[in-house]
Amino acid sequence: MTQTLNLAVIPGDGIGQEVVPEGLKVLSAALAGSEVTVATTSFDLGAARWHRTGETLTDADLESLKTFDAILLGAVGDPSVPSGVLERGLLLRLRFELDQYVNLRPSLLYPGVPTPLAAPGAIDFVVVREGTEGLYAGNGGTVREGTPHEIATEVSVNTAFGVERVVRYAFAKAAARPAHHLTLVHKTNVLVNAGGLWKRTVDRIAQEYPQVRVDYSHVDAATIYMVTDPGRFDVIVTDNLFGDILTDEAGAITGGIGLAASGNINPEGAYPSMFEPVHGSAPDIAGRGLADPTATIASVALMLDHLGYAREARRVQDAISQDMAERAAGDGTDAGTSVLRRSTAAIGDAIAQRLG
Numbered sequence: 001m002t003q004t005l006n007l008a009v010i011p012g013d014g015i016g017q018e019v020v021p022e023g024l025k026v027l028s029a030a031l032a033g034s035e036v037t038v039a040t041t042s043f044d045l046g047a048a049r050w051h052r053t054g055e056t057l058t059d060a061d062l063e064s065l066k067t068f069d070a071i072l073l074g075a076v077g078d079p080s081v082p083s084g085v086l087e088r089g090l091l092l093r094l095r096f097e098l099d100q101y102v103n104l105r106p107s108l109l110y111p112g113v114p115t116p117l118a119a120p121g122a123i124d125f126v127v128v129r130e131g132t133e134g135l136y137a138g139n140g141g142t143v144r145e146g147t148p149h150e151i152a153t154e155v156s157v158n159t160a161f162g163v164e165r166v167v168r169y170a171f172a173k174a175a176a177r178p179a180h181h182l183t184l185v186h187k188t189n190v191l192v193n194a195g196g197l198w199k200r201t202v203d204r205i206a207q208e209y210p211q212v213r214v215d216y217s218h219v220d221a222a223t224i225y226m227v228t229d230p231g232r233f234d235v236i237v238t239d240n241l242f243g244d245i246l247t248d249e250a251g252a253i254t255g256g257i258g259l260a261a262s263g264n265i266n267p268e269g270a271y272p273s274m275f276e277p278v279h280g281s282a283p284d285i286a287g288r289g290l291a292d293p294t295a296t297i298a299s300v301a302l303m304l305d306h307l308g309y310a311r312e313a314r315r316v317q318d319a320i321s322q323d324m325a326e327r328a329a330g331d332g333t334d335a336g337t338s339v340l341r342r343s344t345a346a347i348g349d350a351i352a353q354r355l356g
């Protein structure tokens, strides 16, 4: 029986416009000849729309997006738009309104891929970043703006409900992986209120998962271990901002940010989940075919897996691995994302071709 995957597509800004077509190219190749057909609907959201209409994400856009099976997003943010307008008004609004409370960010070091680490060892961990609370919640304000007495607050919101649900997801993830290891990353030595809630929640849920080894690292120390001993990590659970920072670092140690994939997941399926590369719109390289689309293609694999197409997800992941092996076997200049010998589209073509 034929199934239709109704996919909303938000290319967004900068290199988002370049990498998303490659993700779609690989998605089509992965599903060719299968029972699944993809129906895509592109949403004009981002800087161009904002300049034209002043809109970031209307209620009508949001209601429409809720009707899809999943969303594929490139990146948002542009130097011509005041900082935060698109990031908060579009991207974070989507994560919040669609209750995508798990921001899943896997990191894998492909064999032969250059890394700044001297002795990287095997790197294969996943960051479960809380996606709807913390310092991102928008709980702040500015008084006496522009005066010497200006006061700006940004208060981190951590609810028992919000922390418990993401911690439960992380424990289930750790229990399903071979290493059975969960690390809470926080800053309990200073952020005693939020940190206390996170620590107590992890300790309590740990009782239900005796097979999972649990440890804790302050976030500052975690940034050290990520470059000195990344093999110590299996599943990391952390809050919204710490997870944002750690996952850019995780991208940098595993071949570059152009390889790092993510899923903004609503595990219950009440709303569509949204898949996007970890990176942003990269205005410094936009429009020149220099962006590595692999992160977007790997995000497509996460999406397929989330939607229950595990076999197709595996095939996309295998095609990426093969492409990475070929890159690593070359002269080395194409193995990470800092220097690409092939264009954005050529990498998409190569990965799609491996899928037949």
Ligand SMILES: NC(=O)c1ccc[n+]([C@@H]2O[C@H](COP(=O)([O-])OP(=O)(O)OC[C@H]3O[C@@H](n4cnc5c(N)ncnc54)[C@H](O)[C@@H]3O)[C@@H](O)[C@H]2O)c1
Binding pocket: 015, 019, 074, 075, 076, 077, 078, 079, 087, 091, 257, 258, 259, 276, 277, 278, 279, 280, 281, 282, 283, 284, 285, 290, 291, 292, 293, 295, 337, 338
């Ligand atoms: N999810 C998102 O939509 C998202 C994520 C991060 C940043 N942003 C926004 O993007 C804009 C630029 O932010 P930034 O410069 O801090 O971060 P960025 O991730 O866009 O770029 C950081 C560095 O990584 C490089 N890079 C990024 N993606 C790459 C790729 N696929 N291939 C090769 N190199 C790549 C860039 O050239 C740049 O040097 C800002 O407006 C920011 O708010 C959006």
Ligand SMILES: CC(C)[C@H](C(=O)O)[C@@H](O)C(=O)O
Binding pocket: 077, 087, 088, 091, 092, 244, 278, 280
């Ligand atoms: C653009 C910004 C809102 C976003 C975040 O901080 O979550 C980005 O940095 C990311 O990592 O997806």
Ligand SMILES: [Mg+2]
Binding pocket: 244, 245, 248, 278
């Ligand atoms: Mg980020």
